[in-house]
Amino acid sequence: xxxxxxxxxxxxxxxxxxxxxxxGLLGYVTAHALDDDYREVARARxxxxxxxxxxxxxxxxxxxxxxxxxxxxxxTSRNAVAEAHERADLVKQVKSKQATVxxxxxxxxxxxxxxxxxxxxxxxxxxxxxxxxTTLGTLGVxxxxxxxxxxxxxITVDDAPESHSTRQTVLDSDLQLLVNGLWQSGAEAIAIxxxxxxxxxxxxxxxxxxxxxxxxxxxxxxxxxxxxxxTMPARLADTAGGQAWLDLHQQxxxxxxxxxxxxxxxxxxxxxxxxxxxxAVKQTxxxxxx
Amino acid sequence: MIAxxxxxxxxxxxxxxxxxxxxxxxxxxxxxxxxxxDAVFGALRAYFExxxxxxxFVVSFISNVVIAALIVFIGDKLGVGAQLSTGVVxxxxxxxxxxxxxxxxxxxxA
Numbered sequence: 001x002x003x004x005x006x007x008x009x010x011x012x013x014x015x016x017x018x019x020x021x022x023x024g025l026l027g028y029v030t031a032h033a034l035d036d037d038y039r040e041v042a043r044a045r046x047x048x049x050x051x052x053x054x055x056x057x058x059x060x061x062x063x064x065x066x067x068x069x070x071x072x073x074x075x076t077s078r079n080a081v082a083e084a085h086e087r088a089d090l091v092k093q094v095k096s097k098q099a100t101v102x103x104x105x106x107x108x109x110x111x112x113x114x115x116x117x118x119x120x121x122x123x124x125x126x127x128x129x130x131x132x133x134t135t136l137g138t139l140g141v142x143x144x145x146x147x148x149x150x151x152x153x154x155i156t157v158d159d160a161p162e163s164h165s166t167r168q169t170v171l172d173s174d175l176q177l178l179v180n181g182l183w184q185s186g187a188e189a190i191a192i193x194x195x196x197x198x199x200x201x202x203x204x205x206x207x208x209x210x211x212x213x214x215x216x217x218x219x220x221x222x223x224x225x226x227x228x229x230x231t232m233p234a235r236l237a238d239t240a241g242g243q244a245w246l247d248l249h250q251q252x253x254x255x256x257x258x259x260x261x262x263x264x265x266x267x268x269x270x271x272x273x274x275x276x277x278x279x280a281v282k283q284t285x286x287x288x289x290x
Numbered sequence: 291m292i293a294x295x296x297x298x299x300x301x302x303x304x305x306x307x308x309x310x311x312x313x314x315x316x317x318x319x320x321x322x323x324x325x326x327x328d329a330v331f332g333a334l335r336a337y338f339e340x341x342x343x344x345x346x347f348v349v350s351f352i353s354n355v356v357i358a359a360l361i362v363f364i365g366d367k368l369g370v371g372a373q374l375s376t377g378v379v380x381x382x383x384x385x386x387x388x389x390x391x392x393x394x395x396x397x398x399x400a
Contacts, residue, residue, distance in 0.1 A: 029384045029385060030384060032385075033335075033384070034332055034335055034341075034389060035332050037349075037350065038332075038341040038342065038343060041343040041345070041346050042340070042341040042343070045343075055344055057344050057347075057348045058292070058296065058333075058344045059293070059295060059296035060296065060348075061348050061352075062293055062296035062297050062300060063297070063299040063300035063303065064300060065297070065327075065330055065351070066296075066297045066300025067300040067301075067303055067304045067309070068319075068322060068323055068326055069304075069326075070300070071304055071311060072311075072319045072320060074308055075311050075316065075319065
């Protein structure tokens with residue numbers, strides 16, 4: 001250590017107090033960096049060495065100073081640690097939320113794929129059901145449970161004008177022959193006097209009248225058959241029923257008029273009571289007709 | 291030597307007890323440290339210039355710390371705490387630099 005006696009006190013003399021106002025702030029602060037009290041006390045001391053009685057106070061204050069610094073440092077580092085913990089916590093939370101979002105997105109994708117699969121399934125089901133409806137319609141025509149219309153032939157048969165014997169009247173067997181002949185010649189639906197013929201229909205004599213579907217018919221008998229009007233009359237003439245009727249017409253004088261019609265309306269038959277129904281083919285799901 | 295002993299004592303005490311600063315005091319701690327540094331460096335310069343006095347050091351240290359903390363406290367109450375803190379740090383920083391420069395001149399004759 002150098003001798004502090006020939007120090008820089010002379011180099012930087014304390015400026016007069018009243019000059020403080022004229023100095024710039026920075027200059028004032030720099031000039032008064034050392035507390036003026038030190039110089040005042042030293043001047044009052046008059047050059048004598050400072051008393052060491054109160055040295056313990058200096059020790060105490062310096063200890064407090066270091067304590068202050070250490071405390072501030074620990075506090076700051078402790079805060080930093082706490083902040084780092086918080087930050088790590090936040091990062092963890094963000095990551096877990098991101099995982100949740102990812103999972104949700106995956107779920108959305110899966111559900112979308114499922115949705116499109118279901119939509120196409122629905123479309124194919126629609127196709128299937130429309131096929132089924134077509135089949136049902138065909139079956140309705142063939143079984144007679146739905147009303148139909150279309151081109152066909154209209155055959156009017158009646159007793160001979162002057163009938164003297166049952167030979168010259170239309171019998172149930174005659175109508176049966178005619179109807180079977182029409183079926184053979186390609187008829188798709190037949191009705192006699194508005195009574196639709198089905199697979200369960202019986203044409204038979206009941207007393208003096210003819211019964212169809214348990215309804216009495218009265219003369220003349222009008223047989224309407226839907227089918228190809230261009231070919232049906234010719235094909236009918238080739239069948240046994242047609243031949244028989246031509247004979248009846250020519251030999252016995254029974255009325256037998258065959259006319260083609262562009263449009264015939266046939267009613268539906270009464271829905272028959274089903275007694276025992278079993279599917280003929282089990283794989284109906286493939287759209288096959290049983 | 292006795293000063294170095296005091297500083298070591300403070301470090302040891304601080305490391306042993308690790309005093310917990312109350313939350314309301316936390317904003318004033320850095321300013322108090324800067325004010326204390328100013329007092330300590332001023333005392334060191336006075337020592338090199340042969341002007342050191344225990345009484346002046348103790349009084350200047352305590353008053354520096356208390357006044358610095360008080361200024362920031364009042365500034366906080368007025369809503370200009372940050373600005374006053376900056377002002378205190380600037381003034382004290384200039385003083386510290388000036389005193390340290392004087393100390394350097396004494397130590398290295400430069």
